[in-house]
Structure formats: C-alpha cells, structure tokens
Amino acid sequence: MATARSSFESSLEDVGVSVTSVETASFREQLDETVTPPAVGVPLEEAFDEPSLSLADTSVTGDPTPATLREATTGVTGAQLGIGDYGSLALTPTDRASELVSLFVDRHVAVLRESDIVPDMDTAIETVHDEIDRTGHSVILATGPSATADMGALVTGAHGPRDVHVLIVDGE
Amino acid sequence: MATANELRELMRTEGAAVETNTQAFNEGRYESVSDLEEYEELKREARATKEDAIERLPELLDQLTETVEENGGTVYLADDAADANAYIRSVADERDAERVVKSKSMTSEELDVNEALAADGVDVVETDLGEWVLQIADEAPSHIVAPAIHKSRDAIADLFNERFDPETPLETAQELTHFARETLGERILDAEVGLTGANFIAAETGTMALVTSEGNARKTVAATDTHIAVAGVEKIVPTVADFHPFIELIGRSGTGQDITSYVSLLTPPLETPVVDFSDDTTPISAFDADREFHLVLVDNGRLAMREDDQLRETLYCIRCSACSNSCANFQSVGGHAFGGETYSGGIATGWEAGIEGLDVAGEFNDLCTGCTRCVNACPVGIDIPWINTVVRDRRNREREEPAEWLVDGLTPDEEDEGAPLQKRFFGNFETVAKLGSATAPLSNWFADADLSRRLMARLLDIDPRRELPTFERETLVEWFADRESTVSDPERRAVLYPDLYTNHVQVDRGKAAVEVLEALGVDVVVPPVPSSGRAPLSQGMVSTATDHATRVAETLNPHIEAGRDIVVIEPSDYAMFQREYEKFLDEATFTELADGSYEVLEYVYGLLENGADTSALPDVDAEVAYHSHCQQRTLGLEPYTVAVLEDRGYDVSTSDVECCGMAGSFGYKSDYYELSMDVGERLREQLQDDGVRGRPVVASGTSCLEQIDALLERQPRHPVELLVE
Numbered sequence: 001m002a003t004a005r006s007s008f009e010s011s012l013e014d015v016g017v018s019v020t021s022v023e024t025a026s027f028r029e030q031l032d033e034t035v036t037p038p039a040v041g042v043p044l045e046e047a048f049d050e051p052s053l054s055l056a057d058t059s060v061t062g063d064p065t066p067a068t069l070r071e072a073t074t075g076v077t078g079a080q081l082g083i084g085d086y087g088s089l090a091l092t093p094t095d096r097a098s099e100l101v102s103l104f105v106d107r108h109v110a111v112l113r114e115s116d117i118v119p120d121m122d123t124a125i126e127t128v129h130d131e132i133d134r135t136g137h138s139v140i141l142a143t144g145p146s147a148t149a150d151m152g153a154l155v156t157g158a159h160g161p162r163d164v165h166v167l168i169v170d171g172e
Numbered sequence: 173m174a175t176a177n178e179l180r181e182l183m184r185t186e187g188a189a190v191e192t193n194t195q196a197f198n199e200g201r202y203e204s205v206s207d208l209e210e211y212e213e214l215k216r217e218a219r220a221t222k223e224d225a226i227e228r229l230p231e232l233l234d235q236l237t238e239t240v241e242e243n244g245g246t247v248y249l250a251d252d253a254a255d256a257n258a259y260i261r262s263v264a265d266e267r268d269a270e271r272v273v274k275s276k277s278m279t280s281e282e283l284d285v286n287e288a289l290a291a292d293g294v295d296v297v298e299t300d301l302g303e304w305v306l307q308i309a310d311e312a313p314s315h316i317v318a319p320a321i322h323k324s325r326d327a328i329a330d331l332f333n334e335r336f337d338p339e340t341p342l343e344t345a346q347e348l349t350h351f352a353r354e355t356l357g358e359r360i361l362d363a364e365v366g367l368t369g370a371n372f373i374a375a376e377t378g379t380m381a382l383v384t385s386e387g388n389a390r391k392t393v394a395a396t397d398t399h400i401a402v403a404g405v406e407k408i409v410p411t412v413a414d415f416h417p418f419i420e421l422i423g424r425s426g427t428g429q430d431i432t433s434y435v436s437l438l439t440p441p442l443e444t445p446v447v448d449f450s451d452d453t454t455p456i457s458a459f460d461a462d463r464e465f466h467l468v469l470v471d472n473g474r475l476a477m478r479e480d481d482q483l484r485e486t487l488y489c490i491r492c493s494a495c496s497n498s499c500a501n502f503q504s505v506g507g508h509a510f511g512g513e514t515y516s517g518g519i520a521t522g523w524e525a526g527i528e529g530l531d532v533a534g535e536f537n538d539l540c541t542g543c544t545r546c547v548n549a550c551p552v553g554i555d556i557p558w559i560n561t562v563v564r565d566r567r568n569r570e571r572e573e574p575a576e577w578l579v580d581g582l583t584p585d586e587e588d589e590g591a592p593l594q595k596r597f598f599g600n601f602e603t604v605a606k607l608g609s610a611t612a613p614l615s616n617w618f619a620d621a622d623l624s625r626r627l628m629a630r631l632l633d634i635d636p637r638r639e640l641p642t643f644e645r646e647t648l649v650e651w652f653a654d655r656e657s658t659v660s661d662p663e664r665r666a667v668l669y670p671d672l673y674t675n676h677v678q679v680d681r682g683k684a685a686v687e688v689l690e691a692l693g694v695d696v697v698v699p700p701v702p703s704s705g706r707a708p709l710s711q712g713m714v715s716t717a718t719d720h721a722t723r724v725a726e727t728l729n730p731h732i733e734a735g736r737d738i739v740v741i742e743p744s745d746y747a748m749f750q751r752e753y754e755k756f757l758d759e760a761t762f763t764e765l766a767d768g769s770y771e772v773l774e775y776v777y778g779l780l781e782n783g784a785d786t787s788a789l790p791d792v793d794a795e796v797a798y799h800s801h802c803q804q805r806t807l808g809l810e811p812y813t814v815a816v817l818e819d820r821g822y823d824v825s826t827s828d829v830e831c832c833g834m835a836g837s838f839g840y841k842s843d844y845y846e847l848s849m850d851v852g853e854r855l856r857e858q859l860q861d862d863g864v865r866g867r868p869v870v871a872s873g874t875s876c877l878e879q880i881d882a883l884l885e886r887q888p889r890h891p892v893e894l895l896v897e
Contacts, residue, residue: 066459067452086431097456099394099444103387121420121431128437129412132377136243138442141419141435146387149427150302150318151352152325153345158301159353159360160387160433 004084004119005168011087012166015144016156021114021168024052031076032059034165036107040064041076042098044111048078053111053169063096075105075161080131080139082117082166083124088143089166090128099140108142108161114171174509174536176843182505183850186322190314190506193321198497198830200428201549208424218417219553222488225409226478232375232408233469239378245440245465249405252472257288260367260400263466264294267398269364275382275389276300277369278316278491279402279470282514282527285367297359299388301352308335314507316516317426317493322506356388361449366396370403371490372418373467376411380467382436383422385429390436397446402468405475406487412437418490421551426492440465477526482562486522488552495519495546495556500802500831500851501539510539518546518556525563534567538844541835542710543802544747558755564712568595594632598837599708599716605676608643616642635845639882641677648675648682652698662695663784666775667731671742672703673874681890685741685772688895691788692779697736701727704745709752710836721748721756725765738769741890743804743873744836746771750807771804772892773813773872780819790897792821797864798891799855799880801873802831813872813891820895825867827858832871834879848879856883870894 012019022030041060044053055062060076069075077098081090089110093099102108118124128139146160156162174182205211225232237247250256260283264272272294274280286296286307298307302320306313309331313319320328325345332348333341336355342348368389370380380401382389393399409415415437423429445459477483496502496517499510507516512524512532518540525533540560550556571592597604608615628634648670666689674682682698689696705720728738740746749769754762770778780786796817800810810826817824833851838844859869859880869888871877880888 063455063457065452065454066447066449066456069456070449088431093394093442093444095443095445095457095461097445097447097459099390099442100447100456103390103394122416125413125416125419132379132412132437132439136377136439138379138436138438138440140390141431141437142433143431143435144433146385146433148301148349148386150300150305150320150386151328151345151348152323155345155349157353158349158386158388159299159357159391 004117005114007084007119008082008087008117011085015087017087017144017164017166019166019168021170023170024050027053027169028058030167031055031109034109034167035060035074035076037074038068038072039074039076040069040072040101040105042078042094042096042101044078047094048113069100069104072105074107074109075101075103076109076111077102079110079112079166080116081124081127082112082168083121083141084117085120086143088121088124088141090124091140091142093138093140102142103160105161106157107163107165109165109167111167111169113169174505174539174843176846179505179509179843179847182509183847186314186506186508187504187850189324190322191503193318194315194497194503194506197318197427197493198503201425201494201497204424204428204430207430208420214417214420215551215553218421218490218551219488221409221414221417222552225414226406226484226487229405229408229475229478232410233405236373236375236378236408239375240465240467243378243439243441243465245378245467247467247469249469250471253283253470256283256402256468256470256472257285259466259468260285260402261288261292263398263400264289264365265292267364267464269294269398271295271297271359271363272365272367273297273299273360273363273392273396274303274367275369275384275392276303276319277367277402278514279369279404280367281313282472283402283470285402297356297363299356299360299392301349301386304352304356305331308332312508314511314516315493315496316491316507322508357391360388360391360395363396365398365400366392367400367402368392370401370407371422372415373403373408374410374412374414375408377439379412379437379439381415381419382434382438383432384436385433387434390434393436393438393440393442394444395449397462398464398466399440400466400468401440402470405469405471418551422490422492425494425549425551426497473527477522480526483522483526483559485554486519486526486559488554489519489523490552492551493517494549494551498545498549498830499540500543500545500829500833500854501541501847503830504847504850505539510536512536518560519550519554521563522556522559530563530567530570533563537563537567541831541838543831543835544751544806545802545830547806558752561709561712561714565714568592568712594841595711595713597632598840599711599713601707601837602672602703605643605672609645609647609676629842633842634840635842637845638840639878641673641878643676644679646679648679649698649700651679651683652686657695658690659693659695661693663693664737664779665695665735666697666737666739667728668696668698669701669728669738669740669745669769670698671740671745672707674741678874678877678890681741681893684890684893684896685739688776688789688892689739692776692784692786694779699727699731704748705756706744706748707836709748717752718756721753725753725757725761728769729761729764732764732768737775738765739772739775740769741772741892743771743801743809744875747803747807771807771809771812773816774809776892776895777812777816780816789820789895792897794821795823795825795867796894797825797827797859797867797869799827799832799859799869799871799876801871801876802835804872817891817894822894825864827855829854829858832873832876832879834875836875839875839879849882852879852883855880859884
C-alpha cells in the first residue's frame with residue numbers, strides 16, 4: 001500500500017493538487033487549517049462510518065442551504081477512492097448533495113482514507129464497476145482542478161473548482 | 173470541394189491558430205502515450221471491445237433500453253435527426269423549459285438541435301467555453317474536441333468585448349475564462365433542462381461516461397431537473413468495466429492529456445437533490461432528487477453503416493481527434509476545409525458518408541493523402557486512409573464523365589465508370605512513365621514546354637508551378653539487363669523491385685541499391701515487375717489497384733518461393749505490400765509477399781546485423797539530415813535507416829514533421845499546390861534549423877525528394893546513395 005500511496009501523492013503533484021495527511025484524532029484541527037473560509041461540507045461520519053471524521057466543532061458548515069453553498073469558497077466532501085497512477089479521486093454523488101458541494105465552489109477539499117488508495121485505473125474501474133452494478137450509483141473520476149484551453153491558453157478553474165486539496169486520513 | 177482560393181483564405185485567416193493548437197495536441201499525444209506502458213495492449217482491448225459491441229449492437233440496444241427504463245428513465249431510438257429533434261422538443265415542451273443548457277456533444281451538432289429548440293422559443297445555451305464562443309460568433313466548429321481551435325485569444329477577446337461591453341475590456345485567457353464562467357454559471361442555475369452527449373454507455377447498468385475538463389457537463393446535469401442525453405447508437409458497450417481502456421486512451425490520444433479533469437460515470441437519474449439555489453433556509457439535503465432522464469439514441473444512418481463492410485469500422489471511432497491532429501493537411505487548414513456537415517478530420521469521411529451521403533464526404537475527402545500518420549495514432553486502430561479510399565472509389569463510380577480522347581490512351585485501367593480525368597491520369601502513371609521513358613528526352617522537353625504545361629493545367633489541373641519528373645531514357649530494368657552480377661558466392665539472393673519511380677525517374681538510386689546489395693554479398697536480379705498500384709489507389713481506383721496487386725504477386729511470389737528476398741526502395745510501394753495488399757489478395761498470397769519483402773535500408777540493416785562484410789562500404793565522419801517517409805514511419809522503419817547511416821559514421825539529424833506535403837500526386841494538383849507547400853514549409857523550417865542548415869539532405873520517398881527539391885537549394889538524395897561513395 002505504501003507504493004500506491006506514494007505514487008498517488010506524486011500523481012497529485014503532477015496534476016496540481018496539494019495534499020496533507022492527518023491522524024484521525026487531529027482531523028478537525030487539520031481540516032480547519034486546510035479550508036479557506038467560508039466553507040461548507042457534506043457530513044462525513046456516515047459516509048466513512050467513523051464518528052471522529054465529523055464536521056462538528058469545525059469552521060465548516062455541514063449541510064448548508066443552497067444560498068450558503070453559493071457564497072462558500074471551500075467545499076468539503078469525502079472521496080471513495082484515490083487512484084495511484086493518475087492522482088484521480090472517485091467521488092460518489094449522494095443524496096447529501098456531495099456533487100453540488102464539490103462542484104459549485106472555488107476550492108474542493110476531498111477527505112480520503114489511506115486504505116481507499118488503489119494502485120491504478122484498472123483496479124479502480126473494477127471497483128467502480130462492482131459498486132455501480134451493486135448500487136446503481138454514479139461516480140465522478142476527478143483529476144486535478146477544472147481546466148480549459150478554449151480561451152487561447154490553459155487556465156485552471158473553468159466551471160468547476162480552480163483548486164483541489166486532498167486530506168489523507170492515515171490508516172491504522 | 174474546397175478550391176485553391178478557399179484553402180488559401182482559410183490558411184491566411186485560421187491557419188496559424190489551427191497549426192499551433194493541433195501541433196501542440198499532437199506533440200502532447202506522443203509524450204502522453206510514451207508514458208503508458210500498456211499503450212498497445214489498451215488499444216487492442218479498446219478495438220476488441222468496439223468490434224464486439226458493434227457486432228452485438230441489436231442485443232445491447234435491447235438490454236440498455238430495459239436497464240434505463242428499470243432505473244426510471246426513458247429511451248427513445250430516433251431514426252434520424254428530425255425524429256430525434258421532435259422528441260427533444262417534446263421533452264422541453266412538457267417541462268415548460270425556457271432554457272436548455274448544453275454540454276459539448278458532436279451528436280447534438282449532427283442533429284442541429286439548437287436550431288430546432290430555438291424555433292420553439294427555447295433559449296439554448298452552450299456551456300462548453302469553446303462552443304459558447306462559437307455560439308456567440310455564429311461559427312461552426314473547426315475541430316471535434318476543441319471546437320474554437322481556429323480562433324486566437326485576441327479574436328475571442330474582441331468578440332467578447334464587442335458583444336458584452338464589459339467595464340474593463342477583457343484581454344488575458346484568465347480574464348476571458350473568468351468572465352465566461354461567471355456569465356454561464358448564472359445561466360446554468362436558471363435552466364430547467366440539461367442536454368449532454370455521452371462518450372460511452374454501458375448496457376448492463378445504464379451508466380454513461382462523459383469525458384470533460386471544464387466541469388460544465390457535471391453542472392449541466394446537477395443543476396437541472398431534466399436530463400436529456402443524446403448519443404449515436406454506436407456508443408453502447410456491454411459494461412462499466414469496458415470503459416477502462418477508453419478512459420486511459422481518449423485524453424492521451426486527443427489533446428495529449430493523460431486524463432481529462434472529469435470522467436463522469438452517470439447512472440441517471442442522479443441522487444443529487446434538485447435545489448433552489450436562491451433558498452437560504454432549507455438545508456440542501458432536504459431537497460428531493462426529483463429528476464427525469466431521457467436517453468435519445470440516434471441511428472441517422474449508423475445501423476446501415478453497420479451493414480456496410482467498408483464503413484463499419486467508422487462506428488468504432490471514439491471522437492478523440494487524433495486523426496485530425498496527426499494530419500499534416502489538417503494542421504494547415506483545420507476542420508472548416510477538412511470536414512463535412514458535422515465531423516472533421518480523417519475519420520469524418522466515414523461519418524459524413526454514412527450520415528449525410530457520399531456527396532458531402534466527397535467535398536473534402538481528397539484532403540486525405542493516404543499518408544497513414546493517423547493509423548497508429550487512432551486508439552481503436554481504424555484504417556482511416558482506407559475509408560477515405562473507399563469513399564473516393566464510390567464517388568468515382570457515381571460520376572459519369574465521358575472519357576477524354578487525349579488521356580484515354582493513357583488510361584488502360586479497370587475503372588468501368590467515369591473516374592475523373594485528373595484522377596485517371598495520375599492513377600495510370602505507370603503508362604505515363606513508360607511512355608515518358610520510351611520517348612525521353614522528347615517527353616521531358618514536351619513536359620517542360622510552355623504550351624503543354626498550359627494544356628496540362630487546363631485539362632488535368634496540374635499546377636504550372638510544379639516541376640514535373642524527368643524521365644530517364646534507359647530504365648533500371650534495361651540497365652540491369654546489360655550487366656553481369658558481381659557476386660560469385662552469394663550470402664543471400666534478392667529481387668530488387670523496380671518501382672515505377674526508381675525504374676523510370678530516379679534510376680540512380682536503383683543503381684546505387686544494386687551496388688550496395690552486391691557489395692554486401694547479395695545476388696541481385698531486377699526483373700520487369702508491374703507497378704504496385706499505389707498510384708491508382710491514391711485516386712480511389714480500387715479495382716485497378718487490385719489488378720496491380722494480383723499481377724505483382726504473380727510475378728514476385730515465384731521468386732520468393734525460389735529463395736529470393738524482395739527488396740523495395742520506394743516506401744509507398746513497400747507499404748502497399750505490407751498494408752493495402754491485405755485487402756486485395758488472398759491471405760496466403762498476401763502473407764507470402766509481405767513476409768518475404770523488405771525496405772532497402774531495413775534489408776541492409778539486417779545484413780549488417782548478420783555480420784555482412786562491410787569493407788566495400790564507405791566509412792565516413794560526416795553530418796546528414798534525414799527525412800523519413802510518412803508511410804515508412806507508420807510501419808516503424810525509420811530507425812533502420814538511421815542505424816545504418818550511423819553505423820557508417822554519419823551524425824544523423826531527423827525531421828519529425830508528419831508528412832512532407834507532396835504525398836504522391838497531391839502536391840501537383842492546382843487546387844492543392846499551395847496547401848502542399850504550406851505543409852512543406854514545416855519541413856523546410858526543420859531542415860533550415862541551426863545545426864541542420866549546412867547538412868546534405870537524404871529522404872526515402874520519391875515525393876519527399878521532389879518536395880524537398882522544391883523547398884531547398886540543397887538537392888536531396890536517397891540514403892542508399894550515401895552507401896556507394
């Protein structure tokens with residue numbers, strides 16, 4: 001797993017995504033340091049089944065109103081997979097509106113458990129295929145910030161976030 | 173067909189932007205795929221998946237329909253554009269939609285759905301930045317992936333400043349992007365319907381893949397409550413697992429990105445709540461995900477293409493744009509010339525022939541010169557030049573032009589119906605060359621005479637600015653017949669294939685090849701052999717080319733059976749033996765000839781590797797510039813020439829342009845002369861670079877030699893001629 005993680009981190013660097021790692025115990029402090037306020041987020045406890053990954057007592061507003069979301073600079077969501085060879089994240093749009101929180105903001109902070117890092121795209125698609133087959137969900141493979149070259153030069157920050165940060169929660 | 177004037181105007185107005193962008197994509201592709209260890213394996217997988225999916229299309233269509241309906245969506249199979257548009261309009265109407273926001277979709281361009289919706293008073297907004305620019309400018313895409321590739325940043329800034337009159341005029345790409353993001357962001361939030369395409373659709377789960385970088389497709393779907401996806405029926409594959417090779421290949425093959433920012437794998441309807449973005453009291457998760465989904469699958473000629481043995485491969489196309497970016501002509505003129513109603517680039521000929529008809533495809537398919545540089549670039553291995561040839565052949569047969577008395581005697585071809593005069597002249601170049609040698613030097617005087625050049629210009633549209641080949645009175649075959657072999661105890665025995673140009677025009681390189689082979693201990697014969705059929709094939713004269721192939725194999729294969737290797741100087745003819753003959757000959761005959769033949773420097777390389785005595789070859793310490801040949805590079809043969817020259821002591825600098833621009837007869841034609849020279853300019857620049865400028869030039873192909881001769885003062889030669897000094 002160490003190699004998948006190091007390859008993931010170096011791929012993130014290649015696609016212009018910053019990364020920090022954190023122990024479960026210091027998650028909330030680290031999250032506060034990572035977001036640029038105002039920040040909104042999708043409550044993470046459920047997604048990860050881990051009570052300490054909570055937005056409570058942080059500067060991040062969980063489950064905001066649509067108007068608050070529109071005013072926010074940072075959106076915090078979970079990521080279901082990190083893909084080593086590409087630095088991609090698998091984001092599952094949920095009924096908690098994670099798709100809106102990760103998309104309608106300038107800065108997306110994705111929280112990823114170390115154990116969810118897979119070595120390559122091949123493995124990731126197998127996992128995603130099983131997941132979609134089982135649940136009928138959708139999955140966004142997001143790699144780096146949104147970007148366009150349509151205006152005469154490469155610009156990061158097109159319709160989606162212009163800045164992406166991954167917070168890796170260290171495994172046991 | 174674009175005229176010389178139209179092409180000149182396009183090169184003047186759009187050429188620079190198109191060239192910069194396509195070349196950047198093309199270089200990006202080379203770089204990106206070189207990092208991918210399993211590149212060839214992924215291409216094979218992608219190809220196999222498409223072959224299987226198109227084979228099983230009816231079954232997959234049924235399965236997909238069932239799945240989408242189980243998921244709560246609707247599937248509509250539209251026969252044609254009008255049918256699809258009528259359905260889409262009815263969905264918008266039932267939703268009372270005032271605005272439809274769109275993400276980029278070529279299939280929706282094919283339908284002209286924007287016009288159809290606008291006629292109902294619906295405000296249709298393109299959200300892809302490039303498409304939005306074109307919507308404002310009221311222009312057509314010039315590239316299937318980067319639609320506004322022909323517009324410079326300055327032109328976009330002028331357009332925005334004029335249309336929107338911002339307080340501070342917009343200037344940088346950053347400012348323009350920010351402005352577009354803000355303006356479009358507001359419009360997306362107000363829209364009722366989101367219209368997307370789909371790059372791939374999995375029948376098993378009803379999941380579609382949307383490949384984008386801007387995030388507009390995600391927003392288009394998430395912010396509206398009614399999602400319409402339009403896709404050609406060929407987009408269906410069995411499962412999400414089958415997306416894998418395409419996800420790794422599509423961005424790399426197209427714009428040279430390892431992967432685009434977003435690959436959305438959507439199984440509609442989405443769980444994402446439909447929110448009122450102005451609500452400041454209700455938490456977002458309290459909104460319902462009350463969503464509708466309509467999948468519009470478009471036939472519009474595709475099911476008939478599936479039944480067409482020659483056009484079927486087109487359906488494997490994943491619209492990555494590799495064939496546009498790797499095409500030397502496309503790099504000069506872009507999709508406004510090299511394109512039809514909707515699609516552009518090499519594969520567009522297949523799409524437009526199948527969807528719109530041969531007339532539309534015939535308008536631009538002469539811009540494919542058959543250089544084959546797109547063949548290895550295509551992630552699903554479509555033989556794009558072959559599709560262009562087939563369409564050209566069908567077009568030739570459609571026309572009924574009376575044969576002209578002057579050229580009729582020169583065109584003893586197998587074309588039963590009216591291929592155009594110019595095509596038949598070039599297609600029957602063997603007869604022209606035979607007559608040219610037989611009557612040389614008179615034929616050369618005739619060719620140079622002012623009056624006859626004017627006649628050629630008028631009857632055959634041969635550009636008077638081109639020098640015509642000079643025929644040698646004594647052909648290579650005749651020269652060889654008068655001499656004795658110098659090898660008494662041969663290591664190997666070979667036939668040197670007297671290709672048309674070596675035999676009649678560039679006889680010196682043939683003599684040099686004989687000398688080199690004999691110096692390396694090869695017993696050589698140069699029997700009369702028919703020409704390969706490359707010339708008629710390039711004019712779309714398939715049955716004539718087939719006849720050549722049959723006669724060549726009948727002549728050469730007995731030599732192979734008698735233990736001789738076939739050595740070929742002209743790369744375009746060698747490529748016939750290796751690639752195209754597979755379509756013209758039975759498998760055993762084709763394989764025997766393909767396996768038994770070698771490009772001349774490849775053969776020399778083999779001899780050197782096997783320890784041939786090189787004492788008779790020159791040892792030098794010199795510099796040389798080498799331009800390989802497009803079809804030769806596609807076959808992976810360039811390294812052999814470089815290695816042999818290096819072995820002899822040359823410091824070799826190689827060009828990396830995709831094609832010299834001459835491409836057989838292409839550069840002779842009046843309509844294409846200036847385009848041919850524009851393409852050639854890129855090669856000229858490389859040959860005039862610092863450190864290359866002073867080097868003698870060698871090139872493998874006849875066309876390349878003629879083109880370089882026209883571009884430079886330095887008279888180029890074939891590399892084999894460097895081995896006999």
